[in-house]
Amino acid sequence: MNRLVDMQDALSQATTLEEFQTFVENLRDVYDLEHLVYHSVNSTGGQYAALTYKPDWVERYIEQDYARIDPVVQGCYRQFQPIEWKTLDWSAKASRAFLGEAGEAGLGNQGFSVPIRGPSGQFALVSVNHKCNDEMWASFTSERAADLLLISHYLNEKALQIEGNPHRGPTRSLSPREKDTLTLLATGANRANIAETLKISESTLRVYIESARFKLGAANTTHAVAMALTHGLIVV
Amino acid sequence: MNRLVDMQDALSQATTLEEFQTFVENLRDVYDLEHLVYHSVNSTGGQYAALTYKPDWVERYIEQDYARIDPVVQGCYRQFQPIEWKTLDWSAKASRAFLGEAGEAGLGNQGFSVPIRGPSGQFALVSVNHKCNDEMWASFTSERAADLLLISHYLNEKALQIEGNPHRGPTRSLSPREKDTLTLLATGANRANIAETLKISESTLRVYIESARFKLGAANTTHAVAMALTHGLIVV
DNA sequence: CGACCCCTCGCTATTTTGGGGGAGGGTTAA
DNA sequence: TTAACCCTCCCCCAAAATAGCGAGGGGTCG
Structure with missing residues (x-):
């Protein structure tokens, strides 16, 4: 079974943001995740997200502007490599409060995020969330992290394509x-x-x-x- | 016989880099490998390796800075999935010279490497080396590659944990x-x-x-x- | 106190890059 | 059929970076 190839296949079918959202949900199921998040911010500050969190948690997150205190977001802006949530700094009071709320909202205790930088300052974050003990998580990441890393980049390419990112003005693409x-x-x-x-x-x-x-x-x-x-x- | 569980057990005992080295050597024997290499590079460029190559080959490798031309190393830096040595590009003149020397140093003709990316840009490479024909190698990988993949990640976690102890001194950051x-x-x-x-x-x-x-x-x-x-x- | 790091500055080679030309043949899309 | 890329290779010469040395004063920590 080659999940990765299937995923690429399925993803190439998606042409609308609705299908993209559905794809993200399927991806969560296929990879047996608690949650999966794709979140993109372009150079003009425009945002788009496809995720599997409960709507009320999303609403609260936006309303409270939790991106400001979310250690995942803060950590990833400065990182170019996939990052384990465990290794982030959760010591601040706000972080712990956030963590508590996130747990209530159904988030698992384990996770990692892949920061992705696209053309013209576009930035995206793919987060994988799971609920299990450390051992299981280690085995999970060792098995699937590579796939998910690749998929993250496919996701971003697809999202950019669907959003119809306008022709690059100043930055022609590299050969x-x-x-x-x-x-x-x-x-x-x-x-x-x-x-x-x-x-x-x-x-x-x-x-x-x-x-x-x-x-x-x-x-x-x-x-x-x-x-x-x-x-x-x-x-x- | 569940080798994998035994290995995890044995590995959890290791608390020093010496024990880690011994574990790597045992692992080679248990899995009947020619050689096994764990090589980690952390974000500040600090390196640590536990391997079973002959000391004089290791010395020569370091002295000649062979990491720069070693197709395994070069290939894995850009790879997120385990990689078969055979599929690497050995065509460069330097690569072939390197291959010749490696053979003289007792390395087998077959091998694969698992690139592992850890927190904060840490990168590790676990290489498995064997001496046999293609058929035997195919049967070997199909039987044991999954185990070795898991073990590679355990190895890395363990190495990080051991290194995390104030044993190795603080990682120097940039002034x-x-x-x-x-x-x-x-x-x-x-x-x-x-x-x-x-x-x-x-x-x-x-x-x-x-x-x-x-x-x-x-x-x-x-x-x-x-x-x-x-x-x-x-x-x- | 010594060891170690940080900041500061200097010298002489040698190696590596960069600037500015040129050339030919291939593909792709207007 | 042009135009606009892309890939490939060559020349000469100037500019910049690097290697390998040196130096001293300041701070901190065990």
């Missing part, structure tokens, strides 16, 4: 070779190494670096890599 | 000046600009860049900035 190049640069390789890795000449490589710099409007290679990372154009 | 420097580098400024901005000499600035690079275990400035970003040490 595959440009992405390769920036990705390898982000790992610390120099031009000679990368050229060898990609099996192309260093001359060619320079063209990619320069065109990527140009497209991103970056002052130098370091800048280009930093921009590509913060805009989610590459993943390290 | 304020180092953060300033990396943050400005991430915006595309060059050393002259940054020195001016921070109102210090370029000489001083260089010390920050170099110490940051050193702390992060980064190969160059671009790498250091990319690491600082992905680990949430700086925000742009």
Whole structure:
């Protein structure tokens, strides 16, 4: 059984936000989760979410502007890697109060979130929530985290597509070779190494670096890599 | 016989890195592997490994900084799922030379690696190595890969837990000046600009860049900035 | 007190990048 | 059929970053 491939299949069918919501709900069931949340914020502050929380909890969350104190949200804005809820700082008084309310609202005790950065400063958060003990959770994450990580990125791509993100003005997308190049640069390789890795000449490589710099409007290679990372154009 | 449960039991006993190393060696024997490697890199570039390779191969690997050309390492950094060594790209000249040396050092021809991403940018790699033909390897993986996958994650959790003890000393974080420097580098400024901005000499600035690079275990400035970003040490 | 880190600054090579040209052949969509 | 990319490769030369050394003063902690 390859859940992941099925999911990608099913996701490619979705063309409306309603179908996207349904897909999120199915995904929760298939992966046997307590809850699943997709939450996107674009560069203009516009938000969209598809989630499986109880409506009254969502309402209260929005009404109280809990995003301000939610350690998950706060933690993920500064993180580029998936983050375990357990490792977050829950010590603040507000955090504990929030935690209590969340528990009452049916949230499980275990969870992790995947921060996703899309083009033009778009930011999305995919959160997975479960109710079990630490051992079961460890086994769960080891089995399914990889899938869910990939799916998170598919989710975001799909959501952006459905929302019909308008044509990129200033930021043209990077070509595959440009992405390769920036990705390898982000790992610390120099031009000679990368050229060898990609099996192309260093001359060619320079063209990619320069065109990527140009497209991103970056002052130098370091800048280009930093921009590509913060805009989610590459993943390290 | 439930090897997996036994292993978990034995692992829960380990409280020191020595015991962890012994456990890794036992694990190799119990699962009848040629070699087993646990290798962890934390967010500040601190590394720890427990493995069964011959010491002189380990020494040579470190000395030659083979991690830079090792297709297993390079492949896994970009992978979220367990990866078969066979499917990696071994075509580069350096890769083949590396493969030859590895063979001489007693490594088997078959292997797979499990990339594991932990909190705060921690990254670990569990590699399983075996010497046999393709058929036997296929039967081996189908039988034991699931167990080894789980165990890999237990290994990582255990290693993190053990390292968490004040045994290994505190993880050095970036100094304020180092953060300033990396943050400005991430915006595309060059050393002259940054020195001016921070109102210090370029000489001083260089010390920050170099110490940051050193702390992060980064190969160059671009790498250091990319690491600082992905680990949430700086925000742009 | 010593050890260790932080901040500050300097020197001389050497290596790596960057700027600005050029070229040819491929695909894709207006 | 153009135009607009994309991939590939080459040249020369200047600018920037890095390696490998050095130095001193300040703070903290055991």
